[in-house]
Amino acid sequence: MLRRLYDRLMALAASRNAPLWLALVSFAESSFFPAPPDLMLAPMVLARPDRAWRNAAICTAASVLGGVLGYAIGYFAAPLGQSLLTLLGQSNAIASFQAWYAKWGVWLILIKGLTPIPYKLVTITSGVAHFNFAVFIAASVATRGARFFLVAGLLKAYGPPIQAFVEKRLTLVTSLVAVAIVVLLVGLKFLEH
Numbered sequence: 001m002l003r004r005l006y007d008r009l010m011a012l013a014a015s016r017n018a019p020l021w022l023a024l025v026s027f028a029e030s031s032f033f034p035a036p037p038d039l040m041l042a043p044m045v046l047a048r049p050d051r052a053w054r055n056a057a058i059c060t061a062a063s064v065l066g067g068v069l070g071y072a073i074g075y076f077a078a079p080l081g082q083s084l085l086t087l088l089g090q091s092n093a094i095a096s097f098q099a100w101y102a103k104w105g106v107w108l109i110l111i112k113g114l115t116p117i118p119y120k121l122v123t124i125t126s127g128v129a130h131f132n133f134a135v136f137i138a139a140s141v142a143t144r145g146a147r148f149f150l151v152a153g154l155l156k157a158y159g160p161p162i163q164a165f166v167e168k169r170l171t172l173v174t175s176l177v178a179v180a181i182v183v184l185l186v187g188l189k190f191l192e193h
Contacts, residue, residue: 013043022055023062030066030119031073037063038151042162045155056152060145067123067140074127101129109139119144 012021022044026037037059045052101108105126112122126136154162 010039010043013040014047018044019055019058023058026059026062027066027069030063030123031070032120034118037148041148041151042155045152046159049156049159052152052156053149056145056148059148060141063119063144063148064137064140067119067136067144070120070123071127071133071136074124075130076127077124078128078130098129101125101131105129105131106135106139109136110143112143 012018012025015021018040022037022040025033025035025040029035029037041055041059044055048055109122109126112119123140
């Protein structure tokens with residue numbers, strides 16, 4: 001399934017309306033779409049290295065705007081979740097979660113925003129936790145910008161060999177990033193104690 005989605009995004013990246021599609025995929029990925037915009041950004045940068053920074057900026061802006069939608073989904077769904085938890089006798093669960101997220105949320109946003117693991121989880125969770133919206137936006141701009149400009153810069157500088165490596169080992173690359181994040185979060189948990 002990941003390969004079919006990858007192939008479809010590659011075809012969109014080659015289309016005349018690629019910047020529009022890039023913005024739409026970047027927006028949607030932050031709140032509900034499963035594929036990262038890097039899959040379109042990469043071939044666009046390879047095809048037109050002179051537009052690398054513009055395309056990274058499109059990814060960043062659209063991703064942060066999509067993150068606002070994800071935040072709103074979580075924020076407005078939280079009352080429903082609280083009602084269900086109260087019915088189940090767990091009325092303090094959301095308050096406990098919000099306290100944990102207030103302490104560690106910015107790190108979670110920064111870490112997840114750099115990886116290909118779905119950023120929508122962070123955006124929706126930030127809304128559920130009623131995480132400080134201004135901090136959420138600032139962390140999102142920093143981390144999403146760093147990610148997309150790094151991808152664009154590496155592809156602009158080193159080109160096709162990087163794309164070939166990722167395409168050949170797409171599942172391995174995403175799995176290794178997921179493992180690294182889990183290790184980092186577990187490490188942060190141990191540092192807390």
